Amino acid sequence: MKLNEKGVKPCGDKIVMPIFTEPEGATPLEPDEIEGLIHTHIETRDELNALENANIADCLVWLSSQSTLSLEEILSLNFAKTLHNEMLSKVWSWAGNFRTTEKNIGCDPRQISVNLYNLFEDIKCWVEFDHYESRELSARIHHQLVKIHPFPNGNGRHARMFTNCVREKGLGIEPIIWATGNIDRQSEERREYINSLKHADQNNYQPLVSYLVDRGN
DSSP states (O other), X not given: OOTTSTXXXXXXXXXXXXXXXXXXXOOOOOHHHHTTBSOTTOOSHHHHHHHHHHHHHHHHHHHHTOTTOXXXXXXXXXXXXXXHHHHHTTTBTTTTSOOOSOOSSSOOGGGHHHHHHHHHXXXXXXXXXXXXXXHHHHHHHHHHHHHHOOSSSOHHHHHHHHHHHIIIIIIOOOOOOXXXXXXXXXXXXXXXXXXXXXXXXXXXXXXXXXXXXXTTO
């Protein structure tokens, strides 16, 4: 998709494309990242959402076939990238690749690999020494992945799916219910979710744990 096609409007020295308008708390795409859209025919946000949701549904089928995944295998850079690739590779050419640009959230892109490695080592310790009950463990894994923000986009969805992989395949416990509606669209539930992540940024995980409890976890 070329940036001068219909629907692309200049805004100062940046590019704004209506179908890529993100809900509150989501990461805007850079122009070069927008160029990674595989399906150049789409014209609306709903069409983009439908394509991504179909790809994620295929990813869930793929995950269901991974019956022998161990916690050690899940807590690796390779699996983190593979999962993101399975989620979005039918929609975005950069799926499964760590971002190379600065974002409004996330670490320096040069630190992504080392920060993820350190997080995965921390998670192994949290699990081995039973540092946290399962909901707080999940809240911390999810938040820390979002905080690192490894990919150009899809980080929230990736973090939620990755956390449930840890629970289901690594620990043999039920997955987290993250929302009662579509958490990726603007809603009161999304605002509560984003607000709880902001509290976690200050090392206060109770609002995020309470959010999970309120969803029936």
